[in-house]
């Protein structure tokens with residue numbers, strides 16, 4: 001009888017150990033890249049791009065196959081739709097590296113916010129970058145006050161609140177508005193309930209940057225560190 005109990009205890013111990021191994025394996029497969037490491041990868045990739053020394057990583061046939069069933073992009077990039085600012089190119093990244101949301105003026109709406117939240121919640125991305133760019137047409141349209149047709153006003157309206165603030169600052173007002181808009185959108189993303197708890201816990205960072213069309217350089221706000229919720233661009237309805 002005693003032997004029987006020992007056998008049961010032994011079997012239970014093996015099952016427990018197996019369960020622990022499976023959990024560890026799951027965590028390993030979901031292992032994510034830290035925000036700091038993600039930022040380093042973006043900076044290094046942009047440097048390669050600026051120096052015209054891109055390595056075009058992660059575009060092999062093997063990479064295609066490896067990503068067939070899952071993805072773990074190391075960063076989320078919200079950028080403008082402008083044809084001159086493709087994130088994979090300016091950061092020299094490949095398949096499965098970046099979860100990208102592009103919309104004119106890198107503005108926020110519910111679908112954009114939901115897309116960013118999805119990547120953080122389900123794909124394990126820990127760095128969110130909002131990237132504006134110099135001479136952004138959407139920002140210039142918001143500053144011009146010109147009445148646009150169709151659905152274009154929805155984009156312009158999202159940027160208008162920061163125009164006055166940008167004009168009150170020294171320097172080029174369009175540059176100021178581009179930087180403020182990106183910083184403001186980053187602030188609103190940081191405020192979303194789903195992202196905020198991770199930002200507060202230090203597991204996710206939301207930062208902003210401005211891309212220079214002439215040099216190809218991405219200038220990260222405050223050296224890539226977190227920035228305050230500056231500006232008051234329209235929040236999405238949540």
Ligand SMILES: [Zn+2]
Nearest residue numbers: 080082136137
């Ligand atoms: Zn733009």
